[in-house]
Amino acid sequence: MISKNRGQELSNGFIIFYNKDASVFMNESADFTKIAVKKSVAKDAYAYLLAPSSYQRVLGDLQLVAKLGGRNDSVAFVIRDKAGKLLREIPAVAENNLAKAVLSKAEVSSLGAQIASVEVMVGGGLSDKVPVLLNMAAPAENPLLVDDFDNYYGDNGLLGGAYNANTGSGCTVVPKLSGEKHGGTNGLAFQYSINKGGYAGIVKSLKNVNWSGCRGLQFWLKPDGMGQKLIILPFDSFKGKNGGRLEPANIKHFGIYCNTVGEKTVDSVMYFDDIQAVK
Numbered sequence: 538m539i540s541k542n543r544g545q546e547l548s549n550g551f552i553i554f555y556n557k558d559a560s561v562f563m564n565e566s567a568d569f570t571k572i573a574v575k576k577s578v579a580k581d582a583y584a585y586l587l588a589p590s591s592y593q594r595v596l597g598d599l600q601l602v603a604k605l606g607g608r609n610d611s612v613a614f615v616i617r618d619k620a621g622k623l624l625r626e627i628p629a630v631a632e633n634n635l636a637k638a639v640l641s642k643a644e645v646s647s648l649g650a651q652i653a654s655v656e657v658m659v660g661g662g663l664s665d666k667v668p669v670l671l672n673m674a675a676p677a678e679n680p681l682l683v684d685d686f687d688n689y690y691g692d693n694g695l696l697g698g699a700y701n702a703n704t705g706s707g708c709t710v711v712p713k714l715s716g717e718k719h720g721g722t723n724g725l726a727f728q729y730s731i732n733k734g735g736y737a738g739i740v741k742s743l744k745n746v747n748w749s750g751c752r753g754l755q756f757w758l759k760p761d762g763m764g765q766k767l768i769i770l771p772f773d774s775f776k777g778k779n780g781g782r783l784e785p786a787n788i789k790h791f792g793i794y795c796n797t798v799g800e801k802t803v804d805s806v807m808y809f810d811d812i813q814a815v816k
């Protein structure tokens with residue numbers, strides 16, 4: 538804690554870790570030098586994926602590369618669907634501690650559009666895996682659109698990669714895709730828990746988009762237990778924090794934050810959709 542009212546962004550993770558049954562701290566532990574332990578054999582072979590990267594879009598040949606440790610016999614790449622069903626197994630060529638293989642564009646294409654898992658198997662056991670987006674082209678860039686939540690294919694892991702959570706001590710926020718929406722397939726469920734004086738927010742990087750010529754930010758909102766509405770926040774109503782000012786020509790981030798008014802802890806959910814700059 539920095540003060541009674543200010544937390545530290547790492548403290549939530551620490552509290553969760555502290556409260557886990559498997560966590561033992563010094564004052565709860567016996568003298569470790571006197572504990573009887575059973576030695577187990579170290580893994581003699583393992584691998585981790587260098588390619589593809591997590592949530593990579595695969596539209597052509599799929600290059601598969603894994604770094605090998607220990608013995609490097611019997612290495613294969615495996616592709617599974619979201620439910621874990623085996624789609625392809627591709628034998629790997631191992632050389633200089635690298636295992637490589639390629640799944641051709643035609644083979645990739647034959648698997649259709651889906652989120653799949655690429656796995657590297659060593660000696661028949663799973664060693665590493667990453668999710669990939671097969672045959673899903675990136676949506677057209679629209680610099681005025683912050684998010685319509687329709688391009689995550691219903692995958693909360695992909696959504697979670699697009700937003701960073703930032704919360705006060707003891708507060709949580711989990712962004713999730715929701716069927717509550719204004720358009721398309723999904724909206725955002727902003728599920729949060731905040732205590733007295735606390736806050737919780739999520740932030741998306743916008744890579745310096747230019748919103749000059751726009752009058753404000755529009756979004757669809759369905760607040761806690763209330764009716765839905767379309768809201769426009771005019772840029773000239775934004776108030777800078779610590780003397781800052783909004784520069785619509787150079788927008789770096791978009792964030793949704795929530796804080797408490799009063800004494801009570803608030804545990805609730807709000808829904809957002811179609812967040813965009815409007816002219």
Ligand SMILES: [Ca+2]
Pocket residue numbers: 685686687718719720721722723724810811
């Ligand atoms: Ca939507």
